Amino acid sequence: MDDAVLVRATAAAAAMVRSTLAERAAWLRAVADALDARTADLVAVADRETHLGEGRLTGEVARTTGQLRLFADVVLEGSYLEATIDQAAPTAAPPRPDLRRMLRPIGPVAVFSASNFPFAFSVAGGDTASALAVGCPVVVKAHPGHPELSRLTAEIVTGALATAGAPTGAFALVEGYEDGIALVGHPAVMAVAFTGSVAGGRALHDLAAARPAPIPFYGELGSVNPVVVTGGADAARGASLAAGLAASFTLGTGQFCTKPGVVFVPEGSAFERALAAVDLPAAGAMLTDSIARGFASGVDRLLAVPGVELVSGSADGPLVVAAPLDALEAHAEELLAEVFGPVTVLVRYGSDERLLASLDKLEGSLTATLHAEESDATAELVERLETVAGRLLFAGWPTGVAVTWSQHHGGPWPSTTSQFTSVGATAVRRFLRPIAYQDAPDAALPPALRDGNPLGIPRRVDGVLGQV
Amino acid sequence: MDDAVLVRATAAAAAMVRSTLAERAAWLRAVADALDARTADLVAVADRETHLGEGRLTGEVARTTGQLRLFADVVLEGSYLEATIDQAAPTAAPPRPDLRRMLRPIGPVAVFSASNFPFAFSVAGGDTASALAVGCPVVVKAHPGHPELSRLTAEIVTGALATAGAPTGAFALVEGYEDGIALVGHPAVMAVAFTGSVAGGRALHDLAAARPAPIPFYGELGSVNPVVVTGGADAARGASLAAGLAASFTLGTGQFCTKPGVVFVPEGSAFERALAAVDLPAAGAMLTDSIARGFASGVDRLLAVPGVELVSGSADGPLVVAAPLDALEAHAEELLAEVFGPVTVLVRYGSDERLLASLDKLEGSLTATLHAEESDATAELVERLETVAGRLLFAGWPTGVAVTWSQHHGGPWPSTTSQFTSVGATAVRRFLRPIAYQDAPDAALPPALRDGNPLGIPRRVDGVLGQV
Numbered sequence: 033m034d035d036a037v038l039v040r041a042t043a044a045a046a047a048m049v050r051s052t053l054a055e056r057a058a059w060l061r062a063v064a065d066a067l068d069a070r071t072a073d074l075v076a077v078a079d080r081e082t083h084l085g086e087g088r089l090t091g092e093v094a095r096t097t098g099q100l101r102l103f104a105d106v107v108l109e110g111s112y113l114e115a116t117i118d119q120a121a122p123t124a125a126p127p128r129p130d131l132r133r134m135l136r137p138i139g140p141v142a143v144f145s146a147s148n149f150p151f152a153f154s155v156a157g158g159d160t161a162s163a164l165a166v167g168c169p170v171v172v173k174a175h176p177g178h179p180e181l182s183r184l185t186a187e188i189v190t191g192a193l194a195t196a197g198a199p200t201g202a203f204a205l206v207e208g209y210e211d212g213i214a215l216v217g218h219p220a221v222m223a224v225a226f227t228g229s230v231a232g233g234r235a236l237h238d239l240a241a242a243r244p245a246p247i248p249f250y251g252e253l254g255s256v257n258p259v260v261v262t263g264g265a266d267a268a269r270g271a272s273l274a275a276g277l278a279a280s281f282t283l284g285t286g287q288f289c290t291k292p293g294v295v296f297v298p299e300g301s302a303f304e305r306a307l308a309a310v311d312l313p314a315a316g317a318m319l320t321d322s323i324a325r326g327f328a329s330g331v332d333r334l335l336a337v338p339g340v341e342l343v344s345g346s347a348d349g350p351l352v353v354a355a356p357l358d359a360l361e362a363h364a365e366e367l368l369a370e371v372f373g374p375v376t377v378l379v380r381y382g383s384d385e386r387l388l389a390s391l392d393k394l395e396g397s398l399t400a401t402l403h404a405e406e407s408d409a410t411a412e413l414v415e416r417l418e419t420v421a422g423r424l425l426f427a428g429w430p431t432g433v434a435v436t437w438s439q440h441h442g443g444p445w446p447s448t449t450s451q452f453t454s455v456g457a458t459a460v461r462r463f464l465r466p467i468a469y470q471d472a473p474d475a476a477l478p479p480a481l482r483d484g485n486p487l488g489i490p491r492r493v494d495g496v497l498g499q500v
Numbered sequence: 501m502d503d504a505v506l507v508r509a510t511a512a513a514a515a516m517v518r519s520t521l522a523e524r525a526a527w528l529r530a531v532a533d534a535l536d537a538r539t540a541d542l543v544a545v546a547d548r549e550t551h552l553g554e555g556r557l558t559g560e561v562a563r564t565t566g567q568l569r570l571f572a573d574v575v576l577e578g579s580y581l582e583a584t585i586d587q588a589a590p591t592a593a594p595p596r597p598d599l600r601r602m603l604r605p606i607g608p609v610a611v612f613s614a615s616n617f618p619f620a621f622s623v624a625g626g627d628t629a630s631a632l633a634v635g636c637p638v639v640v641k642a643h644p645g646h647p648e649l650s651r652l653t654a655e656i657v658t659g660a661l662a663t664a665g666a667p668t669g670a671f672a673l674v675e676g677y678e679d680g681i682a683l684v685g686h687p688a689v690m691a692v693a694f695t696g697s698v699a700g701g702r703a704l705h706d707l708a709a710a711r712p713a714p715i716p717f718y719g720e721l722g723s724v725n726p727v728v729v730t731g732g733a734d735a736a737r738g739a740s741l742a743a744g745l746a747a748s749f750t751l752g753t754g755q756f757c758t759k760p761g762v763v764f765v766p767e768g769s770a771f772e773r774a775l776a777a778v779d780l781p782a783a784g785a786m787l788t789d790s791i792a793r794g795f796a797s798g799v800d801r802l803l804a805v806p807g808v809e810l811v812s813g814s815a816d817g818p819l820v821v822a823a824p825l826d827a828l829e830a831h832a833e834e835l836l837a838e839v840f841g842p843v844t845v846l847v848r849y850g851s852d853e854r855l856l857a858s859l860d861k862l863e864g865s866l867t868a869t870l871h872a873e874e875s876d877a878t879a880e881l882v883e884r885l886e887t888v889a890g891r892l893l894f895a896g897w898p899t900g901v902a903v904t905w906s907q908h909h910g911g912p913w914p915s916t917t918s919q920f921t922s923v924g925a926t927a928v929r930r931f932l933r934p935i936a937y938q939d940a941p942d943a944a945l946p947p948a949l950r951d952g953n954p955l956g957i958p959r960r961v962d963g964v965l966g967q968v
Contacts, residue, residue, distance in 0.1 A: 046883070091594075111965055114926070116906040126559075129896060133906035133926075136886070138919065241709035245864075245913040396713075406941060414944055415514070418604070418935060427939035428597060437963050438584040438601035440936035445713040451606065451933045458582070458601075458934070465919045466926070467886060468908035471895035473874060476882055490965050495905050497579055497958050497965075 033206055033214040040201030041140040041169040042220045047199040048167040049137055052479075053487065055197065056165060057104035062196035063164075064097035064104075066188050067156060074184060078150045081178040083317035084284060089151070096151040099158055099435045103165040106437075106457045110489030112166065114466070115480045117493045129471045132481040135464035137167035139222030142215040144236070146227035147177035147319045148287040153454075154178070155185040155205065158435075159225035159250075162459040164202065171204045171221070173212040177320045182207070216240055216249075223248045223463055227289070227454065230254040230370075230446045237449055250462050251449040252441070254370040255398040256293035257430050258420065260387070260413060263298045264405035270302030273403055277303075277376065278310045280429035282350045285316035286374030287323065289447075290399055290430040293370055296387055299380045304354060307378070308343050312350040315374070323372060330371030337363045343378060350374035357381045357390055364393040391416045396444025399423045399430035420444065422453075501674055501682040508669030509608040509637040510688045515667040516635040517605055520947075521955065523665065524633060525572035530664035531632075532565035532572075534656050535624060542652060546618045549646040551785035552752060557619070564619040567626055567903045571633035574905075574925045578957025580634065582934070583948045585961045597939045600949040603932035605635035607690030610683040612704070614695035615645035615787045616755040621922075622646070623653040623673065626903075627693035627718075630927040632670065639672045639689070641680040645788045650675070684708055684717075691716045691931055695757070695922065698722040698838075698914045705917055718930050720922050722838040723866040723915040724761035725898050726888065728855070728881060731766045732873035738770030741871055745771075745844065746778045748897035750818045753784035754842030755791065757915075758867055758898040761838055764855055767848045772822060775846070776811050780818040783842070791840060798839030805831045811846060818842035825849045825858055832861040859884045864912025867891045867898035888912065890921075 048056075067074065075089045082089070106112055113134045120130040141163040145154035152158065155172050163170045174182035186205035193202055206215065216224055216239045224240050224247065226233050233251035240249035261273060281291050297303050318324040331347050334340055339359040345351030357379055360367055367377055381387040391413075400421035404410045417424055422443030433441055439456025442448040452462045469477055479486050490497065516524075535542065543557045550557070574580055581602045589596040609631040613622035620626065623640050631638045642650035654673035661670055674683065684692055684707045692708050692715065694701050701719035708717035729741060749760050765771050786792040799815050802808055807827035813819030825847055828835055835845055849855040859881075868889035872878045885892055890911030901909055907924025910916040920930045937945055947954050958965065 049883070049886070105963070109963070109965075116925075118902070118904040118906045126900070126902075128902045128904065129893075129900075131902055131904055131906045133908050133924075139887075237714065238709065241706065241714075246705065246709075246917060248919065410944065415517070418517075422934060423936040423938060424940065425597075425938040426941060426944060432594070432597075434586070434594075434596045434599055436586040436596065436599055437960055438586045438599045438936060440601050440934040442934065444933075449714060451716065453934060456601075457584075465912075466890060466908040466910065466921060468891040468906060470891060470893040472892065473894060476878065476894060492905055495573070495577070497577075 033211040037171055037204045037206060038140060038218055038220040041171055041204065044169040044199040044201030045137065045139050048169060048202060051167055053107050053110060056167060057108045059193055059196045059198045060100045060104040060161060060165060062192040063156060063189050064100040066192035067093060067185070068097050070188055074151070074181065077181045077184055078178060081181050082150050082319055084150070088284065092149060092151045095435065096156060099152065100156070100161045102435055102457065103161045103460065106460060107165050110480070110487055112457070112460050113480050113489060115489060115491040117481065117491060119494055120471070131468055131470050132472065132477060133466055133468040134478060134480050136467050138463050138465045140169045140171060140220050141463055142221045142224045143170055143172045144212060144224070144226040144228060145172055145175045145182070147175045147323065148284065148289070150178045150181050153227045155182050156189050158455055158459055159227070160203070163225070163463045166460045166463050168463045169202050171206060171215060173215060174205055174207045179207065213239065217243060219245070221247065223250065225250045225454065225462065227252045233449070248462065249449055250452060250454065252289060252454050253446045253448065255289050255443065255447040256368055256370050256394070257290055257397050257399045257401070258391070258394055259292045259295040259401040259403065260417070261295065261297045261301070261303055262404040262408045262410070264408045265403040266298050266301045266303050268405055271306040274303045274306035274310060276429055278307065278312060280431045281376040282313050282374045283431050285318055286350065287319055287372060288431050290433060292376055292401065292430055294368055294377045294379060296379050296381055296390070299382050301380070304343060304378055304380070307352050310344055312345045315349050318373060327371060327373030327375070330369070330373070331375055333366050334371065334375065334377065337366050352376055352378060354378035354380060357386055360390050360393060368394060388412060388416060391420065394420050396447045397421045398441060398443045398447045399425060401425040401430055422447065501679040505639055505672045505674060506608060506686055506688040509639055509672065512637040512667040512669030513605065513607050516637060516670060519635055521575050521578060524635060525576045527661055527664045527666045528568045528572040528575070528629060528633060530660040531624060531657050532568040534660035535561060535653070536565050538656055542619070542649065545649045545652055546646060549649055550618050550787055552618070556752065560617060560619045563903065564624060567620065568624070568629045570903055570925065571629045571928065574928060575633050578948070578955055580925070580928050581948050581957060583957060583959040585949065585959060587962055588939070599936055599938050600940065600945065601934055601936040602946060602948050604935050606931050606933045608637045608639060608688050609931055610689045610692045611638055611640045612680060612692070612694040612696060613640055613643045613650070615643050615791065616752065616757070618646045618649050621695045623650050624657050626923055626927055627695070628671070631693070631931045634928045634931050636931045637670050639674060639683060641683060642673055642675045647675065681707065685711060687713070689715065692718065693922065693930065694719045696721070701917070716930070717917055718920060718922065719917040720757060720909065721914045721916065723757050723911065724836055724838050724862070725758055725865050725867045725869070726859070726862055727760045727763040727869040727871065728885070729763065729765045729769070729771055730872040730876045730878070732876045733871040734766050734769045734771050736873055739774040742771045742774035742778060744897055746775065746780060748899045749844040750781050750842045751899050753786055754818065755787055755840060756899050758901060760844055760869065760898055762836055762845045762847060764847050764849055764858070767850050769848070772811060772846055772848070775820050778812055780813045783817050786841060795839060795841030795843070798837070798841070799843055801834050802839065802843065802845065805834050820844055820846060822846035822848060825854055828858050828861060836862060856880055856884060859888065862888050864915045865889045866909060866911045866915045867893060869893040869898055890915065
């Protein structure tokens with residue numbers, strides 16, 4: 033990697049620490065406007081490289097620019113700074129100094145973009161937006177699945193940032209395996225954000241942890257996104273739930289980190305009968321050859337498990353398979369592993385007790401979905417699912433991930449490596465570190481902490497949260 | 501290690517998730533009251549094992565129980581939950597579900613206690629208090645420097661928690677090197693908090709990162725706590741600053757992680773002249789033999805650096821040494837390394853430009869202190885020090901660490917491993933993970949997220965922070 037990239041990022045970091053909330057919000061909005069204006073060009077290149085289709089890709093550009101604008105709002109609102117002031121208490125025992133704390137940018141961030149969301153989790157995606165939002169320079173490692181799109185997006189981002197007055201070095205793109213490794217090891221890089229496979233993420237996590245000065249690695253890796261359908265829900269609406277699942281697990285040719293990969297259904301369910309009769313969409317082209325190969329071998333492994341039956345579709349995908357709960361005893365690893373692509377596994381349970389026990393075999397997931405009737409006793413099920421996932425759904429399907437203040441896109445290992453999200457307002461917390469100022473003259477303080485609250489942001493003063 | 505410890509902790513975790521804010525606040529206050537009631541016994545045992553003296557130890561018990569009570573207040577106030585609600589927007593494009601996010605306990609926490617604060621950073625210290633506060637069971641690894649005190653404290657904590665109605669397994673104590681290693685590797689342990697040496701912390705950090713399912717390791721390791729005295733400050737009050745430094749670096753026989761270890765002073769300073777004439781206190785007994793040996797060899801290494809002179813005291817400590825800025829060029833590693841114990845290094849600078857450049861040689865610290873006059877131009881100095889430390893002082897000395905809402909006790913590696921603090925209200929964030937609930941029936945939600953805000957806590961609704 034050209035070391036100049038990180039020399040420029042380091043210089044930009046020093047300038048960005050001093051940037052105002054309004055300046056950074058304007059940078060993000062300028063990037064969003066520039067991407068919106070080039071939607072047609074971007075979608076054409078993306079469709080050629082990813083085969084995801086114009087409709088989906090056009091929607092994803094809008095989602096991506098909406099995300100940039102949400103982070104602009106988050107920055108302007110200002111409570112992400114966690115500004116906290118404890119005034120001096122000279123007569124307390126022991127006497128307390130004036131102490132003021134806020135969050136500040138951590139420094140240059142390396143972003144590894146994903147293959148399956150060439151806009152929303154790629155060059156100008158959520159990791160980039162949330163890092164820039166709080167004043168961290170970003171160096172993106174392009175995904176090799178869409179190199180041309182990565183370059184075009186980077187060109188638009190770079191141009192928009194320059195026009196909006198962001199420092200040179202606030203954003204850069206690198207390509208290739210070696211440059212990715214070099215980024216994670218570079219002493220100027222202060223955090224890594226990654227969306228991708230468990231194997232790739234684990235390797236980079238281990239590199240980040242092994243540095244002479246370790247840095248945080250925020251990975252979004254693998255997830256099976258379990259679904260539980262109760263007997264009550266099956267009786268009330270098994271067929272419509274089946275239609276919902278069929279639409280969800282085939283979306284984007286099943287290439288979503290939130291694809292429902294395993295569904296616990298009662299034995300002899302209307303849900304399964306409806307799935308056996310459902311019309312699945314034709315197999316779409318997958319993102320890359322290696323993803324297609326991974327899907328084929330994953331399906332082979334599933335079909336080789338004793339007791340697994342094909343419910344619908346074919347081995348080329350999309351397909352639904354089913355297995356009795358007994359099969360989980362000996363083959364949990366195969367049945368509960370993520371297979372990236374359009375396949376989902378029904379696990380048929382006989383009793384609620386055995387269902388509950390089997391949930392302990394699940395690894396961490398981004399999401400868990402519970403389809404139940406209000407009359408069902410679900411407290412224990414909810415408690416189990418809370419230990420497994422970061423987002424619990426009680427209606428609908430997990431493939432939609434709203435970009436909002438309250439979103440959480442994270443969960444226990446291996447779905448993510450951290451207690452943070454890569455989607456939604458709080459994604460910015462990954463790229464911040466606290467600083468406390470003790471007995472500082474007002475002029476030496478950042479504006480967020482000065483007397484009189486010149487930024488008008490929410491602050492906590494002497495323990496009380498307010499706008500003072 | 502007896503596996504039953506973590507079986508009980510795991511069972512307790514499930515119960516503690518459902519505990520109320522008021523219940524947990526009552527547990528913490530019960531522990532504080534029980535420790536206060538036994539202060540005399542605790543101090544007697546502590547003094548025998550640590551030699552820190554009755555006065556200091558009595559104050560530390562009060563600090564520790566005050567800390568428990570602060571976390572009770574933090575829990576009752578409730579904004580630590582980050583409760584966030586986005587109401588459904590069915591007509592938005594794309595339609596948005598009802599989504600509600602909050603922070604939940606991460607699960608059992610392993611706490612490695614420190615030698616130098618046998619109360620405040622030990623069995624019932626800040627790590628234990630902040631984990632219990634948010635509903636995480638705690639297993640403390642006792643420090644071998646004060647085993648009897650650890651057992652007595654654990655007995656008091658266990659009794660108080662039981663009387664207050666906390667679940668069995670909410671707290672346990674283990675001892676010995678092997679049990680410590682076993683804790684970090686145990687699949688039931690969800691986070692590790694550690695205060696101690698860089699070498700020990702690094703080893704445990706690496707273990708936590710290498711687990712099949714990695715967990716967060718929150719380490720507070722080594723810190724030199726640089727101080728800068730400007731020419732202006734030296735001229736105005738060099739002698740009184742020197743007296744302040746002498747008191748600070750000898751406090752607790754220099755065995756503070758916030759001890760000022762290196763002081764940049766102008767050449768020919770009144771500050772250094774005053775230190776040469778100062779009466780340093782007599783050498784106190786150190787905490788353990790191994791700390792005493794580490795101090796002796798650290799002092800030997802310092803005195804062997806070409807250009808280093810003894811300013812005051814003797815090699816047995818306390819002592820002040822000095823070196824010209826030139827010595828930093830060849831010997832930064834020796835001059836800027838933490839030596840745990842009563843020694844501080846003056847580095848004499850000739851020009852502000854060379855001072856600024858030399859600050860780049862500093863590793864991360866918990867604190868940095870700037871003694872300047874209001875008329876001094878300090879903007880660049882402040883910017884450099886912000887990149888080095890987590891707390892910046894503009895008056896006083898870093899050895900005092902107020903336990904408040906705004907405290908930050910953390911900094912770049914190797915002072916800590918994380919973007920979190922181990923002192924102050926926000927220490928609780930280390931032991932929390934977010935969960936988002938999508939389209940949940942009100943009864944399935946935790947009380948913090950239910951309609952009508954039954955807990956009366958600060959929440960963000962549709963992006964607006966308030967009490968609704």
